Amino acid sequence: MTNVNIQTEHIIAYLEGRLSKEDTDAFEKQMLDSPELRKEVDDLRFICDTSQMLYIQERIDVNKRWKNISRTLQQNRFRQKIGHYFRYAAAILLIPALIGSVYFYQRAYRSDNQPIEQVELSSAYGLISKITLPDGSEVWLNSGSKLHYPKRFVGDQRKVFLSGEAYFKVSSDKKHRFDVALTNGLTVSAYGTEFNINAYEDDDEIETTLAKGSVEIRNDKKPIPRVLNPGEQAIYNKVTDNMKVSDINLYMVTSWKEGKIVFRRTEMAEIAQRLSRHFNVNIILQSKKIFNYKYSATFTTETLEEILQLLEKTAPIKCTMIEPEQASDYSYTRRTVIIEAR
Template sequence: MSINKYWILKAKQLNNAATPDELSELSLLSACMDADTRVDNGLHNIWHAQSYTSNELDRERWMMLLSARVPEISLQQPEVLSVKTRRSRKLVFLISLIIISLLTAGGALFFHFIRPVPAHEISAIRGTKTRATLPDGSVVNLNAGSRLLYQNDYGQKERHLLLSGEAFFDVSRIPDVPFAVTTGNITLRAYGSSSFNLCAYPEDNNISASLTEGCIQLIYMQPQGNTSVVLQSGQKIILHKDPQHPGMYQAQWSQIKHSAGEIQESAWKDNMLVVENERFEHLATRLERWYDVKIIFNNSLLRQLTFSSVSKGKNVQEMLSVLSRNSGKFSYIYNPTAKTVTIYAK
């Protein structure tokens, strides 16, 4: 894995210039690096600080040391410095300082954190869903815009997966071979035969796990430190990203919901849309992934519409027609060439 690639994507994220696909890749690279979350949080906090000062001599010293210790990241790399702004220069210096601090404090320990690049990938691009059987017999359904990675030695001593996006897992029971899914800095462990849904799109403001059968453990960060919780069948946890503490979460517990015989949290794998009091702007994000379209509201008030329904549609027109008929408050225009849907009030 290229260390440089990670920092380039990190720079784009801090500049709010990363695309959803780049955020997805950054999430997976972060899991591969297995780096200390405090380092990432420290960079985020300094970057967003109101003021920052450093002198030219300090910057020159740090960059010379960086170039000597980590040739992959140097002043000669135009891709890092291509954005000619004060913030990009500050980022180069801050990244240099953090990497050198890691090298100085831990030496080779920094590179010890870097895992081999996963050898296998299962993906579902926007507008598609994918179902696959893993080498251990476990079955995974991937929702649109999702990626799942694993190593060649999967199933030997452990079963470790990296997820970006949303997936439903039916885990096969294999004693003494633990099953774990990592997404960003969150790890989920399954025990015995378990069925669960994990939704973790990097661009979303929350991550959710819902357990249909079995037992799972979730390990995540809170301001007071690492937290480990156990879910039993029928339970759901939503981890809301803490805007004041990047990389940390606040938990909200609930039960999985049933509507018209469908489990709301995992109905997507059967091409069903089950919503309860969901705002149109949030629902639109899901539909954009499912059907690979861009939804545009020409009236901001329409974003606040809420829906409670069970719907099924082969394409975005069928799905929106059902929602439009149920609400009676909006119509839409679909442009198949541009892949856009414009929502307007009736």
């Protein structure tokens, strides 16, 4: 027993580093030759290490600490599983995302580098057409008119080309000017307003009438634009290259977009021109005296024949209708109306 105690004390002294170098070497040599001694040394080392932590362990809530450790281990395992799942899911989703990105990039690249498709809208004779432009602006096209515009607006401007008559209700955009290009280098510009333009190619004059807001009329030949106020009309003469501005009856100018034909002390020459354009007929005035006749009337659903009959009742004139004839190429001529004095 005494030998055991001495042996145990000797092991403890070794573990605590209290043996001399010679005794330590001899003891370690002895451990190499004796597995039993090595086991006893390991057991005592464990006991010593555990004894040093007894005080700390006595102050620790072991159950609580174990629960915390167990919860942490479970959370770590859960995070690892979630991490593996998301990495796997991300790898799966990344492929279509990359494909989609490449597709939309190529599509946008092609869209930006390809020419913008142009649209031309024509309003048939006797009809009024209404369209909505890419920016939300609304346009009414009168009989026999054409509007040319891009399928989408790009850059700083919104530009359209008009031949004929149209009423514009421009969507407001202070950063992008709205331009209506006409013949003879004339351009009507606005940022958000309502106006009417009468610019048929076979007329000598171009009329711009402002209903709301403000517009500028620019001429390529003149640096200073003309600005209109609501209720004003600018008449540009193609022959003289001059422009005059005056007040106008808005109802008489813009009522056509509601399907009405309004005359207010209008001369026969203008009446013939407007009826000819609306009904797609040729009207011939055979007497100079007829040019001095003036009419005031409002027509809505009346046919050409009914309008001519009403004109005959209010003035000493006679209207003769010549029906279309078939030409050698199987096409038909337009109807012709001859108006002469009685």
